[in-house]
Amino acid sequence: MSAKQTLAIDVGGTKFSIALFDGEHMARRESRRTDAEGGRDWMLEQIAAIARAWRQETPIDRCGIGFGGPVIFKEQRVALSTHVGGWRDTRLTDWVRDLLGVPAIMDNDANVGALGEARFGAGRGCSPLFYMTLSTGIGGGIYEGGRIWRGADSYGGEIGHLTIRPDGPLCLCGAYGCFERMCSGLWLARDHGKPAEELIKDPAFVSRYVVDLALGLKTCIMLLNPARIVIGGGISKAGDRLFEPLRAELRRQITDWSGARIDLMPAALGDDSVLWGALALAEEAA
Ligand SMILES: [Zn+2]
Numbered sequence: 037m038s039a040k041q042t043l044a045i046d047v048g049g050t051k052f053s054i055a056l057f058d059g060e061h062m063a064r065r066e067s068r069r070t071d072a073e074g075g076r077d078w079m080l081e082q083i084a085a086i087a088r089a090w091r092q093e094t095p096i097d098r099c100g101i102g103f104g105g106p107v108i109f110k111e112q113r114v115a116l117s118t119h120v121g122g123w124r125d126t127r128l129t130d131w132v133r134d135l136l137g138v139p140a141i142m143d144n145d146a147n148v149g150a151l152g153e154a155r156f157g158a159g160r161g162c163s164p165l166f167y168m169t170l171s172t173g174i175g176g177g178i179y180e181g182g183r184i185w186r187g188a189d190s191y192g193g194e195i196g197h198l199t200i201r202p203d204g205p206l207c208l209c210g211a212y213g214c215f216e217r218m219c220s221g222l223w224l225a226r227d228h229g230k231p232a233e234e235l236i237k238d239p240a241f242v243s244r245y246v247v248d249l250a251l252g253l254k255t256c257i258m259l260l261n262p263a264r265i266v267i268g269g270g271i272s273k274a275g276d277r278l279f280e281p282l283r284a285e286l287r288r289q290i291t292d293w294s295g296a297r298i299d300l301m302p303a304a305l306g307d308d309s310v311l312w313g314a315l316a317l318a319e320e321a322a
Contacts, residue, residue: 039058039059040097040098041057042057042096042098042315043055043090043100043136043138043318044057044100044101044102044310044311044312044318045099045100045132045314046101046102046148046310047101047123049070049172049173049222050069050171050172051068052068052070053065053066053307053310053311054067055308055311055314056094057315062308062312065308067307076123087136091136098138098140098321099129099136099140099141099314100142100313100314100317100318101128101129101143101317102142102145102147103142103143103144103145105123105144106190106194107143108190109142109143109190112127112129112141114127114128115190128140128142129321139322141320143317144175145169145175146175146176146177146193147184147193148309148310148317149167149268149309149310150167150178150193150266151177151184151313151316152309152310152314152316153165153167153305153312153313155312155313155316156304156312157304157309158266158302158303158304158305159179159264162262162263164178164179164185164260166178166256166265167179167303168253168265168266168268168269169269170219170221170269171220171269171271172221172222172270173221174195174196174216174219174252175193175194176194176256177193178193195215196214196215196216196220197215197216198252198255199213199215200214200218200219201213205217218248221269221270232270232271233271236271237274239277239281242277246278246285250285250286250288253265254286257294258290258296261296261297263297265300265301266301266303266304267300267301267303268303269303272302272303273302273306279300279301282300283300286298286300
Protein backbone atom coordinates (compact mmCIF):
# COMPACT_ATOMS: atom_id res chain seq x y z
CA MET A 37 0.00 0.00 0.00
CA SER A 38 1.24 3.42 -0.95
CA ALA A 39 1.45 6.07 1.76
CA LYS A 40 1.11 8.84 -0.79
CA GLN A 41 -1.18 11.76 0.00
CA THR A 42 -3.76 12.06 -2.75
CA LEU A 43 -6.21 14.89 -3.25
CA ALA A 44 -9.46 13.68 -4.86
CA ILE A 45 -11.98 16.08 -6.41
CA ASP A 46 -15.51 15.32 -7.62
CA VAL A 47 -17.15 18.16 -9.56
CA GLY A 48 -20.82 17.27 -9.94
CA GLY A 49 -24.00 18.83 -11.24
CA THR A 50 -25.44 19.83 -7.88
CA LYS A 51 -22.46 19.59 -5.54
CA PHE A 52 -18.73 19.18 -5.39
CA SER A 53 -16.75 16.97 -3.01
CA ILE A 54 -13.09 16.97 -2.15
CA ALA A 55 -11.14 14.42 -0.11
CA LEU A 56 -7.62 13.78 1.06
CA PHE A 57 -6.44 10.16 1.06
CA ASP A 58 -3.53 8.97 3.17
CA GLY A 59 -2.59 5.89 1.13
CA GLU A 60 -5.97 4.15 0.79
CA HIS A 61 -7.50 5.77 3.87
CA MET A 62 -9.88 8.69 3.41
CA ALA A 63 -8.49 11.12 5.98
CA ARG A 64 -10.53 14.22 5.16
CA ARG A 65 -13.66 14.99 3.20
CA GLU A 66 -15.71 18.08 2.40
CA SER A 67 -18.82 18.37 0.27
CA ARG A 68 -20.67 21.54 -0.71
CA ARG A 69 -23.66 22.31 -2.83
CA THR A 70 -22.99 23.97 -6.18
CA ASP A 71 -23.82 27.64 -6.38
CA ALA A 72 -25.23 27.73 -9.93
CA GLU A 73 -24.93 31.53 -10.02
CA GLY A 74 -21.30 31.54 -8.96
CA GLY A 75 -20.43 28.98 -11.66
CA ARG A 76 -16.95 27.75 -12.36
CA ASP A 77 -14.92 30.50 -10.70
CA TRP A 78 -16.89 30.29 -7.48
CA MET A 79 -16.30 26.55 -7.30
CA LEU A 80 -12.59 26.82 -8.11
CA GLU A 81 -12.16 29.37 -5.31
CA GLN A 82 -13.88 27.01 -2.87
CA ILE A 83 -11.72 24.06 -3.92
CA ALA A 84 -8.53 26.15 -3.77
CA ALA A 85 -9.32 27.38 -0.25
CA ILE A 86 -9.94 23.84 1.06
CA ALA A 87 -6.86 22.36 -0.66
CA ARG A 88 -4.58 25.16 0.58
CA ALA A 89 -5.81 24.71 4.14
CA TRP A 90 -5.24 20.94 4.05
CA ARG A 91 -1.78 21.38 2.54
CA GLN A 92 -0.78 23.49 5.55
CA GLU A 93 -1.01 20.30 7.62
CA THR A 94 -0.15 17.54 5.13
CA PRO A 95 1.95 17.77 1.98
CA ILE A 96 -0.08 16.65 -1.06
CA ASP A 97 1.65 14.34 -3.59
CA ARG A 98 -0.84 14.09 -6.43
CA CYS A 99 -4.41 14.77 -7.47
CA GLY A 100 -7.22 12.90 -9.26
CA ILE A 101 -10.37 14.58 -10.57
CA GLY A 102 -13.79 13.37 -11.71
CA PHE A 103 -15.72 15.99 -13.69
CA GLY A 104 -19.50 15.93 -14.28
CA GLY A 105 -19.44 16.24 -18.07
CA PRO A 106 -17.48 15.08 -21.12
CA VAL A 107 -13.69 15.30 -20.76
CA ILE A 108 -11.26 14.93 -23.67
CA PHE A 109 -8.93 12.62 -21.79
CA LYS A 110 -5.89 12.83 -24.07
CA GLU A 111 -5.93 16.63 -23.85
CA GLN A 112 -7.04 16.70 -20.19
CA ARG A 113 -9.67 19.25 -21.17
CA VAL A 114 -13.35 19.65 -20.23
CA ALA A 115 -15.33 19.37 -23.50
CA LEU A 116 -18.48 21.00 -22.15
CA SER A 117 -20.74 20.98 -19.14
CA THR A 118 -24.44 20.46 -19.63
CA HIS A 119 -25.35 20.78 -15.98
CA VAL A 120 -22.78 23.25 -14.61
CA GLY A 121 -22.09 26.48 -16.48
CA GLY A 122 -18.84 27.94 -17.76
CA TRP A 123 -16.47 24.96 -17.79
CA ARG A 124 -15.97 24.48 -21.54
CA ASP A 125 -12.27 23.98 -22.44
CA THR A 126 -11.20 24.27 -18.78
CA ARG A 127 -7.87 22.56 -18.21
CA LEU A 128 -8.56 21.61 -14.63
CA THR A 129 -5.40 19.54 -14.25
CA ASP A 130 -3.23 22.52 -15.26
CA TRP A 131 -5.11 24.61 -12.70
CA VAL A 132 -4.32 22.07 -9.94
CA ARG A 133 -0.68 21.89 -11.03
CA ASP A 134 -0.40 25.69 -10.79
CA LEU A 135 -2.22 25.76 -7.45
CA LEU A 136 -0.43 22.90 -5.65
CA GLY A 137 2.61 22.08 -7.79
CA VAL A 138 1.64 18.39 -7.97
CA PRO A 139 0.79 16.04 -10.88
CA ALA A 140 -2.93 15.84 -11.60
CA ILE A 141 -5.21 13.84 -13.85
CA MET A 142 -8.90 14.17 -14.78
CA ASP A 143 -11.63 12.14 -16.44
CA ASN A 144 -15.42 12.38 -16.60
CA ASP A 145 -17.16 11.39 -13.38
CA ALA A 146 -18.80 8.25 -14.77
CA ASN A 147 -15.43 6.83 -15.84
CA VAL A 148 -13.92 7.79 -12.50
CA GLY A 149 -16.91 6.32 -10.63
CA ALA A 150 -16.44 3.09 -12.60
CA LEU A 151 -12.82 2.96 -11.50
CA GLY A 152 -13.82 3.59 -7.87
CA GLU A 153 -16.45 0.85 -7.75
CA ALA A 154 -14.20 -1.57 -9.69
CA ARG A 155 -11.25 -1.11 -7.35
CA PHE A 156 -12.89 -0.44 -3.99
CA GLY A 157 -16.65 -1.02 -4.25
CA ALA A 158 -19.43 -3.24 -5.60
CA GLY A 159 -17.49 -4.11 -8.76
CA ARG A 160 -14.40 -5.64 -7.14
CA GLY A 161 -13.31 -8.74 -9.05
CA CYS A 162 -15.79 -8.06 -11.89
CA SER A 163 -14.42 -7.52 -15.40
CA PRO A 164 -15.75 -6.21 -17.67
CA LEU A 165 -17.71 -3.93 -15.39
CA PHE A 166 -20.25 -1.39 -16.53
CA TYR A 167 -20.92 1.52 -14.17
CA MET A 168 -23.86 3.85 -14.61
CA THR A 169 -24.51 7.01 -12.67
CA LEU A 170 -28.19 7.77 -12.31
CA SER A 171 -28.60 11.25 -10.84
CA THR A 172 -29.11 14.75 -12.32
CA GLY A 173 -27.90 13.24 -15.60
CA ILE A 174 -26.95 9.75 -16.74
CA GLY A 175 -23.36 8.72 -17.44
CA GLY A 176 -21.63 5.41 -18.07
CA GLY A 177 -18.15 3.99 -17.65
CA ILE A 178 -16.65 0.78 -19.04
CA TYR A 179 -13.94 -0.93 -16.99
CA GLU A 180 -12.05 -3.91 -18.35
CA GLY A 181 -8.90 -5.67 -17.23
CA GLY A 182 -7.73 -2.97 -14.83
CA ARG A 183 -8.47 0.09 -16.92
CA ILE A 184 -11.18 2.35 -18.31
CA TRP A 185 -12.18 1.81 -21.93
CA ARG A 186 -12.56 5.33 -23.32
CA GLY A 187 -12.89 4.77 -27.07
CA ALA A 188 -11.20 6.79 -29.84
CA ASP A 189 -12.38 10.25 -28.74
CA SER A 190 -13.11 9.85 -25.01
CA TYR A 191 -16.84 9.38 -25.60
CA GLY A 192 -16.93 5.62 -24.97
CA GLY A 193 -19.58 4.52 -22.49
CA GLU A 194 -21.63 7.74 -22.80
CA ILE A 195 -24.98 6.00 -22.65
CA GLY A 196 -26.91 9.07 -21.48
CA HIS A 197 -27.69 9.94 -25.08
CA LEU A 198 -28.66 6.54 -26.38
CA THR A 199 -32.06 6.85 -28.05
CA ILE A 200 -34.68 5.12 -25.93
CA ARG A 201 -37.85 6.71 -27.35
CA PRO A 202 -37.33 7.99 -30.94
CA ASP A 203 -40.65 9.87 -30.74
CA GLY A 204 -39.88 11.19 -27.25
CA PRO A 205 -39.24 14.74 -26.00
CA LEU A 206 -36.25 16.94 -26.89
CA CYS A 207 -33.06 16.39 -24.89
CA LEU A 208 -30.42 19.02 -23.97
CA CYS A 209 -28.11 17.42 -26.57
CA GLY A 210 -30.51 18.27 -29.42
CA ALA A 211 -31.78 14.72 -30.04
CA TYR A 212 -35.12 13.23 -29.00
CA GLY A 213 -36.01 10.64 -26.39
CA CYS A 214 -32.49 10.07 -25.04
CA PHE A 215 -31.93 7.74 -22.08
CA GLU A 216 -31.03 10.77 -19.96
CA ARG A 217 -34.09 12.70 -21.18
CA MET A 218 -36.39 9.83 -20.16
CA CYS A 219 -34.73 8.62 -16.95
CA SER A 220 -32.48 11.22 -15.25
CA GLY A 221 -33.33 13.07 -12.06
CA LEU A 222 -33.36 16.50 -13.69
CA TRP A 223 -36.01 15.49 -16.23
CA LEU A 224 -38.07 13.28 -13.91
CA ALA A 225 -38.49 16.30 -11.64
CA ARG A 226 -39.40 18.60 -14.55
CA ASP A 227 -41.82 16.13 -16.15
CA HIS A 228 -43.56 15.01 -12.97
CA GLY A 229 -43.20 18.04 -10.70
CA LYS A 230 -41.57 16.08 -7.87
CA PRO A 231 -37.99 15.10 -7.03
CA ALA A 232 -36.94 11.67 -8.35
CA GLU A 233 -36.37 10.45 -4.78
CA GLU A 234 -40.07 11.10 -4.07
CA LEU A 235 -41.35 9.57 -7.31
CA ILE A 236 -39.41 6.37 -6.74
CA LYS A 237 -41.40 5.68 -3.56
CA ASP A 238 -44.50 5.04 -5.70
CA PRO A 239 -44.57 1.42 -6.99
CA ALA A 240 -46.86 2.39 -9.90
CA PHE A 241 -44.33 5.00 -11.03
CA VAL A 242 -41.44 2.57 -10.62
CA SER A 243 -43.18 -0.08 -12.75
CA ARG A 244 -43.32 2.40 -15.66
CA TYR A 245 -39.90 3.90 -14.99
CA VAL A 246 -38.02 0.58 -15.08
CA VAL A 247 -39.23 -0.07 -18.65
CA ASP A 248 -37.21 2.88 -20.01
CA LEU A 249 -34.36 2.21 -17.61
CA ALA A 250 -34.14 -1.39 -18.79
CA LEU A 251 -34.21 -0.32 -22.47
CA GLY A 252 -30.97 1.60 -21.86
CA LEU A 253 -29.32 -1.08 -19.75
CA LYS A 254 -30.30 -3.81 -22.20
CA THR A 255 -28.18 -2.04 -24.83
CA CYS A 256 -25.16 -2.18 -22.49
CA ILE A 257 -25.72 -5.84 -21.74
CA MET A 258 -26.09 -6.80 -25.41
CA LEU A 259 -23.01 -4.79 -26.41
CA LEU A 260 -20.64 -5.56 -23.54
CA ASN A 261 -21.92 -8.67 -21.72
CA PRO A 262 -20.58 -7.20 -18.48
CA ALA A 263 -19.75 -9.41 -15.50
CA ARG A 264 -21.69 -6.88 -13.43
CA ILE A 265 -23.48 -3.56 -13.78
CA VAL A 266 -23.08 -1.18 -10.85
CA ILE A 267 -25.48 1.74 -10.59
CA GLY A 268 -24.55 4.80 -8.55
CA GLY A 269 -26.02 8.28 -8.11
CA GLY A 270 -28.91 9.56 -6.00
CA ILE A 271 -31.71 7.54 -7.63
CA SER A 272 -29.83 4.25 -7.07
CA LYS A 273 -30.20 4.78 -3.31
CA ALA A 274 -33.82 3.60 -3.64
CA GLY A 275 -32.38 0.07 -3.25
CA ASP A 276 -34.60 -3.02 -3.74
CA ARG A 277 -37.65 -0.85 -4.41
CA LEU A 278 -35.97 -0.01 -7.70
CA PHE A 279 -33.55 -2.89 -8.27
CA GLU A 280 -36.03 -5.78 -7.91
CA PRO A 281 -38.49 -4.51 -10.56
CA LEU A 282 -35.57 -3.39 -12.74
CA ARG A 283 -34.00 -6.86 -12.72
CA ALA A 284 -37.39 -8.40 -13.54
CA GLU A 285 -37.94 -5.97 -16.43
CA LEU A 286 -34.46 -6.67 -17.83
CA ARG A 287 -35.20 -10.39 -17.58
CA ARG A 288 -38.38 -9.74 -19.61
CA GLN A 289 -36.69 -7.56 -22.27
CA ILE A 290 -33.61 -9.75 -22.69
CA THR A 291 -35.20 -12.94 -23.94
CA ASP A 292 -33.88 -16.45 -23.44
CA TRP A 293 -32.09 -16.06 -26.76
CA SER A 294 -29.25 -14.38 -24.86
CA GLY A 295 -27.23 -16.23 -22.26
CA ALA A 296 -25.80 -12.93 -20.95
CA ARG A 297 -26.06 -12.60 -17.19
CA ILE A 298 -28.18 -9.92 -15.55
CA ASP A 299 -26.07 -8.94 -12.54
CA LEU A 300 -27.15 -5.55 -11.28
CA MET A 301 -25.96 -3.97 -8.03
CA PRO A 302 -26.18 -0.56 -6.38
CA ALA A 303 -22.87 1.25 -5.85
CA ALA A 304 -21.20 0.27 -2.57
CA LEU A 305 -19.37 3.57 -2.06
CA GLY A 306 -22.51 5.73 -1.95
CA ASP A 307 -21.72 9.36 -2.68
CA ASP A 308 -18.00 8.63 -2.77
CA SER A 309 -17.56 6.35 -5.84
CA VAL A 310 -15.98 9.24 -7.73
CA LEU A 311 -13.66 10.25 -4.87
CA TRP A 312 -12.37 6.67 -4.55
CA GLY A 313 -12.05 6.46 -8.31
CA ALA A 314 -10.08 9.70 -8.34
CA LEU A 315 -7.69 8.07 -5.86
CA ALA A 316 -7.21 5.14 -8.27
CA LEU A 317 -6.91 7.44 -11.30
CA ALA A 318 -4.28 9.59 -9.55
CA GLU A 319 -1.83 6.66 -9.80
CA GLU A 320 -1.63 7.59 -13.51
CA ALA A 321 -0.95 11.28 -12.80
CA ALA A 322 2.31 12.59 -14.17
ZN1 LIG B 1 -29.54 13.56 -25.40
